[in-house]
Amino acid sequence: MPPAIRNFEKLAAGVIGTPVLMTDAETGLTFIRVTGNNAILDVVDNLPIIAGDLYTVNIVKNGVDTGRRLYSQAMDPASAGRMSVGPIALSPGDYAFIINQTAGVAAVFAIAVKFANQP
Numbered sequence: 001m002p003p004a005i006r007n008f009e010k011l012a013a014g015v016i017g018t019p020v021l022m023t024d025a026e027t028g029l030t031f032i033r034v035t036g037n038n039a040i041l042d043v044v045d046n047l048p049i050i051a052g053d054l055y056t057v058n059i060v061k062n063g064v065d066t067g068r069r070l071y072s073q074a075m076d077p078a079s080a081g082r083m084s085v086g087p088i089a090l091s092p093g094d095y096a097f098i099i100n101q102t103a104g105v106a107a108v109f110a111i112a113v114k115f116a117n118q119p
Contacts, residue, residue, distance in 0.1 A: 004115045006032065007046055010099045013106040019058070022097040022111070031096045039116040040088040045075045046110035053104030057111060059088070060096045075111065087116070 008022040021030040043057070055072035058065055074083045099109060 002117070003041060004117060006113050006115065007110055008097050008113060009110040010101075010108055013108060014101070016101045016103070016106050019098045019100045022057070022099050025110070031094045033094050034090045034092055036092060038090040039086060040090060040113055041084075041086040041116055042114040043070055043075055043085045044077045044082075044112050045072055046112040047108065048078075049073075049076055049109075050104060050107055053107055053109075054102045055109055056100050056102055058098045058100070060098055061090075061093045063094075063096075065098075070111075072109070086114075090115075 007025040009025050010020055010022055012020075014020055023030055024032055040059075049055075049072055053072070057070040057072075059068040059070070060066060068088060070085055073079060075085070076082060097111065097113075101107070101109070
């Protein structure tokens with residue numbers, strides 16, 4: 001099965017420093033269920049970042065923080081310093097992305113997540 005790409009969004013500007021669950025643009029849910037072994041191959045910012053805005057994205061499994069952190073500057077496709085985040089192995093469970101804007105002007109944000117196969 002070919003890789004699948006899903007878009008996760010922070011739909012409201014919110015308050016800087018307040019973690020928020022991201023929403024799957026396809027399903028409208030705040031989690032994605034993985035039923036077999038899978039992997040995140042890459043994650044990129046899917047909206048242009050306003051200068052000075054910084055975001056941290058935490059990956060959560062079954063409501064527990066996995067310790068994996070993704071940083072907006074490292075995920076920016078326009079950055080010369082872009083780093084691929086994967087592969088990150090995923091075992092069966094419910095995964096969520098929690099975003100926290102740490103600097104800048106409160107804004108909406110989105111990431112595109114490339115999975116090894118359909119979650």
